[in-house]
Every structure is written in structure tokens, then in C-alpha cells.
Amino acid sequence: MRMRQAAVAVLALTVLFCVPGGAGAKVVHGRAPARWIDIELEGSNGYSIHISVNQRRHLLLQVTKEGYAAEYMTRDVLAETDRVKAKLLGLGTISVRFHPRGPVRHPSVFGCGSKKRPTVQPGVVRGTIRFVGEREYTQVKVHEAEAATEKPTSRCRYGAKFESNSREREWVSKFSAEDIGALFLARKYRPGTIDGGQVLYWAETGVRYETASGRVPLVVYRHVRVPAPASTFSDPHPGYLTVSPPPPLSGTGTFARTPESVFTWEGDLSVQFPGLDPIPLAGPSFGSEYCLRESGCIRQDGDYR
Amino acid sequence: MLLAATGAGQARLQRAGKFEVQQADTAGFLRLGNERGYKIALYMPNDRVTIFYALRSEKLKDDFFNVTYSLYAVHNLGDLEHGVVRARFGSMGRVSLRFRPSGRARKRDPQTGCEGGAETTEYGRFVGHLSFRGEGYFHVSSAKGEAYISHSPRLRCEKGQALETHPRSLRTYVAPIPVFPDKDSIALLYASTRSHGRYVGITAVHPGGSPPGADVQLGIVEPRHGMAIGHGVYLNGPAGTLLTSLPGAHPATATLAPPTPFYGEATYSEESDIWTGTLGVKLAGLRLPLTGPGFHVHLCVVNPLRDRDGCDFFKAEPPPDERPARLERGLR
Numbered sequence: 001m002r003m004r005q006a007a008v009a010v011l012a013l014t015v016l017f018c019v020p021g022g023a024g025a026k027v028v029h030g031r032a033p034a035r036w037i038d039i040e041l042e043g044s045n046g047y048s049i050h051i052s053v054n055q056r057r058h059l060l061l062q063v064t065k066e067g068y069a070a071e072y073m074t075r076d077v078l079a080e081t082d083r084v085k086a087k088l089l090g091l092g093t094i095s096v097r098f099h100p101r102g103p104v105r106h107p108s109v110f111g112c113g114s115k116k117r118p119t120v121q122p123g124v125v126r127g128t129i130r131f132v133g134e135r136e137y138t139q140v141k142v143h144e145a146e147a148a149t150e151k152p153t154s155r156c157r158y159g160a161k162f163e164s165n166s167r168e169r170e171w172v173s174k175f176s177a178e179d180i181g182a183l184f185l186a187r188k189y190r191p192g193t194i195d196g197g198q199v200l201y202w203a204e205t206g207v208r209y210e211t212a213s214g215r216v217p218l219v220v221y222r223h224v225r226v227p228a229p230a231s232t233f234s235d236p237h238p239g240y241l242t243v244s245p246p247p248p249l250s251g252t253g254t255f256a257r258t259p260e261s262v263f264t265w266e267g268d269l270s271v272q273f274p275g276l277d278p279i280p281l282a283g284p285s286f287g288s289e290y291c292l293r294e295s296g297c298i299r300q301d302g303d304y305r
Numbered sequence: 306m307l308l309a310a311t312g313a314g315q316a317r318l319q320r321a322g323k324f325e326v327q328q329a330d331t332a333g334f335l336r337l338g339n340e341r342g343y344k345i346a347l348y349m350p351n352d353r354v355t356i357f358y359a360l361r362s363e364k365l366k367d368d369f370f371n372v373t374y375s376l377y378a379v380h381n382l383g384d385l386e387h388g389v390v391r392a393r394f395g396s397m398g399r400v401s402l403r404f405r406p407s408g409r410a411r412k413r414d415p416q417t418g419c420e421g422g423a424e425t426t427e428y429g430r431f432v433g434h435l436s437f438r439g440e441g442y443f444h445v446s447s448a449k450g451e452a453y454i455s456h457s458p459r460l461r462c463e464k465g466q467a468l469e470t471h472p473r474s475l476r477t478y479v480a481p482i483p484v485f486p487d488k489d490s491i492a493l494l495y496a497s498t499r500s501h502g503r504y505v506g507i508t509a510v511h512p513g514g515s516p517p518g519a520d521v522q523l524g525i526v527e528p529r530h531g532m533a534i535g536h537g538v539y540l541n542g543p544a545g546t547l548l549t550s551l552p553g554a555h556p557a558t559a560t561l562a563p564p565t566p567f568y569g570e571a572t573y574s575e576e577s578d579i580w581t582g583t584l585g586v587k588l589a590g591l592r593l594p595l596t597g598p599g600f601h602v603h604l605c606v607v608n609p610l611r612d613r614d615g616c617d618f619f620k621a622e623p624p625p626d627e628r629p630a631r632l633e634r635g636l637r
Binding site: 238239257258259260261262292295296297298299300301303 | 491492511513514515516517518519544545547548549550551552606608609610611
């Protein structure tokens with residue numbers, strides 16, 4: 001099968017959200033399952049792997065470790081209430097059946113009120129789960145795993161978020177640069193506002209694999225969130241900024257005004273996700289925005305031509 | 306756009322308490338076709354003024370555009386109310402026309418906030434003599450073309466709803482109107498001169514957040530043999546059009562090098578307050594240098610985080626006697 005790889009617009013801040021099966025949900029193969037299925041796994045090299053199928057019949061495999069997360073999403077899913085079959089385009093296959101075990105629970109979920117607790121049926125899945133990350137940065141192969149089916153109750157959001165607590169909105173200055181398929185965020189805080197430093201960095205990429213017929217068998221989002229000291233974010237005067245974030249980001253990005261009165265975002269800033277080559281996060285194609293809380297923002301369109 | 310610049314549909318008003326009166330008025334138009342890329346027309350914004358205009362508009366790639374125009378305004382010696390236009394354009398030509406309605410007409414209700422009769426537009430043609438030689442780049446000798454005359458009755462309007470009074474000075478009908486907003490600009494250069502009654506002003510603006518390049522506007526206004534003549538250019542200049550020093554840098558400097566119909570480039574230094582270089586403009590029938598000691602230059606370069614309103618034009622406002630009245634009113 002001939003595949004085309006294309007960058008996709010990244011979903012900043014909220015990458016995954018649960019949506020009830022409403023008008024927007026399309027049923028591909030028969031009746032949509034009334035419940036989600038969640039499977040927790042341990043991958044190699046210390047990565048956690050979570051597999052879920054939502055009411056839209058999207059299978060999502062999330063790989064996380066510390067500030068890093070990757071999400072592999074496919075719509076090539078045969079999903080019923082207790083059975084899931086899916087292929088992850090050269091990265092693995094999932095073919096399991098759910099077996100309930102134990103009583104039903106109603107756990108609280110971040111972002112949902114107490115009245116919107118889901119109904120969770122714990123159990124196990126049996127069959128085949130095989131996943132090998134790019135360049136084998138992590139892998140898992142099991143025939144049985146703990147799992148649960150979940151009956152969602154309402155429109156409640158959860159998933160990866162840039163702001164994990166409300167204090168992270170109290171930035172002093174911030175910068176963002178976005179191109180198709182790549183997003184870079186940096187926020188600077190007063191001392192003591194956030195843990196681990198005074199600056200919070202976020203890099204996110206999205207890539208969509210597309211067949212010649214236009215089918216999209218796999219979409220992959222990756223992001224990393226890393227705190228850093230104030231010295232990595234230097235904005236000595238309004239309108240000039242240099243960032244040098246720590247790994248897995250590397251290099252330097254500079255936001256500066258030119259004699260054309262255009263603000264450029266240049267440098268060798270990049271992010272290195274596990275199993276991939278470094279991805280550039282600066283250049284003329286990036287649109288950018290620099291803000292001072294007390295003064296406002298400077299926005300500059302990218303050169304998408 | 307140029308119709309608006311010449312005060313289309315405006316009528317005299319009288320203010321009285323909560324209401325004001327918009328006086329009856331008549332306007333006319335004669336489309337004379339295209340010549341050398343210019344759209345040529347005769348326009349009567351009211352019963353007292355007749356304007357020959359030539360307009361060329363080019364749409365360039367990346368949504369860029371380039372507009373050049375020439376306007377020649379004189380007093381109408383005829384009676385437009387009765388369909389008569391008589392005007393002399395010095396040595397350039399003259400018109401002596403009478404309107405012949407075709408029978409087709411259209412009525413339009415008064416604008417919101419006003420009451421009175423409907424505006425009536427009669428379509429038809431003009432007959433009679435017309436000859437005009439526009440500074441060597443176009444020549445019209447026929448009055449053939451679509452035409453109309455609009456009669457606006459006297460209206461009673463809520464205060465502030467009546468259209469503005471017609472300007473008395475012919476000069477104001479041909480003065481440039483700011484097209485490019487300067488509100489969000491972060492770099493603005495304005496160079497102007499006035500000599501022997503001729504006003505020349507060039508403005509280059511870079512709006513914050515926009516790609517490299519600058520919007521450029523040139524306006525030339527001069528009296529000649531009882532006429533007011535206006536030439537102008539509006540264009541989107543590419544990268545390299547306007548280069549300036551950074552905000553807060555002293556002495557501030559700027560280089561202006563807009564594309565055709567301009568040629569050459571000009572430089573300005575705050576230190577010497579001199580505007581020098583080879584910059585000029587070549588319009589149909591006119592080749593004009595745009596630098597020299599007679600020019601006053603105003604340069605504004607702001608940091609959008611410190612000056613949220615950008616380069617307000619009035620930071621670079623020319624002295625009142627260098628500012629055409631129409632330009633002044635358009636900005637206030």
C-alpha cells in the first residue's frame with residue numbers, strides 16, 4: 001500500500017477529549033459500542049501504554065513517560081462492546097476480547113463533576129496486543145491484560161493538557177510558534193509559581209498517514225512538556241526573545257524585529273522525540289506570537305507560501 | 306474609490322436643533338471607456354464641479370494591488386439640474402454637453418435617519434462637444450458612453466445623518482484620501498513638500514503582523530489654469546519597500562524603495578534630517594523626483610508592546626499648510 005505522510009494541525013492544549021456519541025459520531029461497521037474500552041500496559045524502557053476505543057470507533061494508543069506522550073490514533077477498527085480488532089500501520093496489531101471481572105465502579109474523573117462519574121466495568125482482555133514504537137523505542141507484546149469498559153456519562157474532557165494546574169495561567173511573558181504539524185509554546189513565570197523552574201516549554205507535532213485513495217489509517221500526535229530555569233528564556237526588552245530549552249528540546253530560537261518591521265522566528269531549535277529524528281521548531285514558515293501580560297502581544301504571520 | 310474621494314452624493318446641509326437639512330442636489334456621470342489601461346470618465350459630484358478622471362488598477366500576485374489615478378477638477382458653468390455641463394479644462398480641453406435621458410430611471414429611498422422624497426437616477430447619454438487631452442497619455446474626443454444624472458431632493462434628517470457639505474475648494478476634490486489604515490502600523494514614513502502651490506506627499510506604512518513590505522500612497526495636488534489637478538498612487542510594496550532602524554534606536558533611519566511606477570530609492574536620517582536619494586515617480590505624462598531639501602520627513606517606528614495604537618498618523622502630521630483639506634478631514 002502506497003502511503004503519504006502529511007503534517008496535521010496540532011491540537012494545542014487538549015489533545016484528547018471524550019465526546020458522547022452524538023450527531024457527529026459516524027458508525028462505520030454496524031452498531032457503535034455503548035462503552036469504551038481501556039487497557040493499561042507496561043512497555044519496554046519504562047514507557048506506559050494505554051489503549052482505548054471511544055464511541056467514535058477511534059482506537060487510541062498512548063505512550064507516556066515523564067513529560068513525553070505520543071498518541072497513535074486509527075479509525076481502522078472493528079469494535080463491538082466486548083471485542084476490538086485494529087491495525088496500527090506497521091507498528092502493531094490489537095485483537096482482543098473483553099471478559100468482565102469484579103464489580104462495577106464509578107470513579108471520579110478530572111474535569112467532570114461528581115454527578116458525571118462514568119460507569120466502569122473492570123476485567124481482562126485476551127487475544128493479541130503487539131506494538132513496536134518507531135526504532136523500537138518501546139514495545140509490548142501480550143496475550144492478556146487488565147482492562148475496563150467505561151460507559152461515559154456526559155461531555156467531560158480529559159487527556160493531555162499543557163496547563164496541569166490553574167497557576168500555570170499566571171505567566172509573565174509567553175511565546176508560541178506554530179507551523180502546520182508543529183507547535184512550540186514557552187511561558188515564563190515569577191519564581192515559585194510552577195514546579196521545576198520558571199519556564200514551561202511545550203512542543204507538539206502531528207502527522208497523518210494517508211493512502212493514495214485518501215483514507216487516513218493512522219494519525220500520530222506527540223508532545224513533550226518540560227520545565228526549565230529562567231535563564232533559558234531571555235527577553236531583555238519587549239520584542240526580542242531567545243529561548244534555549246533543555247532536552248528533549250535542543251538548540252536556540254530567536255524572535256526579533258528586522259528593519260522590514262517583521263518579527264522573525266529563527267534558529268536551530270528542535271525537539272527530539274523517541275525513535276525520530278529531530279524536528280525543527282523555528283523557521284520562516286512558523287507564525288509566532290509573543291506576549292507580555294502587562295502590555296499585550298506581537299503577532300507575526302508565517303510565510304506559508 | 307475615487308468617486309468617494311471626490312465627494313459623491315454629498316449635499317449642503319443646514320443645522321437646526323435636533324434636525325438638519327440636507328439640501329437638494331444633482332450629480333452626474335459619463336463613462337468614456339478605456340484608453341492605455343486607464344478607465345476614463347467625466348464625473349459631476351454636484352452641480353458646481355466637473356471632474357475628468359483616469360484610473361488604472363492592477364491586481365498583482367499574492368493579493369497585491371497597484372492603483373494610479375489622475376483627476377482634473379473645474380467648475381461647471383452649465384446647469385446640471387437641467388442636464389447641461391459646460392466646463393473648460395485650460396489648454397487640455399473643454400466639454401459642452403446636454404443630457405438625453407433614455408427613459409430608464411431608478412428611485413432610491415433616502416438614507417436611514419432622513420425623510421423626504423426619493424433620489425431619482427435617470428439613465429441616458431450626453432450629446433454635444435467633448436475633447437480632452439490628458440497630459441499626453443489619453444485623448445478623448447467623443448461623448449459616447451453610458452451616463453446618468455441623479456437628483457436628490459431636499460431631506461429632513463436627524464442630526465448627524467445628513468451627508469456632509471460639499472467642499473468649496475476644487476483642490477479638495479482631487480486631494481488623496483488615506484486608503485491604508487495607520488492605526489496598527491508599527492513603521493510609518495511620511496515625506497511631503499509644498500512648492501508653488503503643488504503639494505506632494507508620500508506615505509509608507511507597515512502594519513504590525515503583516516509580511517515583509519509596506520503599503521505606499523502618493524498624492525500630488527496642484528492648481529493649474531483654474532483647474533485642480535490630482536495624481537496619485539496606491540500600492541502594496543513587496544519586501545524591501547520600507548526599511549527602518551529599530552524602535553528606540555537613534556539616530557532613526559529609513560530607506561524607501563517602492564516598486565513601479567516609482568523608481569530609485571530615498572534615505573532619511575534623523576540626525577541630519579535630510580531626505581536624499583534617487584526616488585521618483587513616473588506617471589502618465591509626469592516624471593517627478595520625490596527627494597530633495599524641500600521635503601519634510603516624519604518617521605515613526607514603534608514597539609507594539611509599548612505603543613498599542615501603533616503609528617498614529619498624527620505623530621507624523623505635516624504642518625497644516627502642507628496638508629490638503631480633504632486629507633485632514635478624512636483622518637479626523
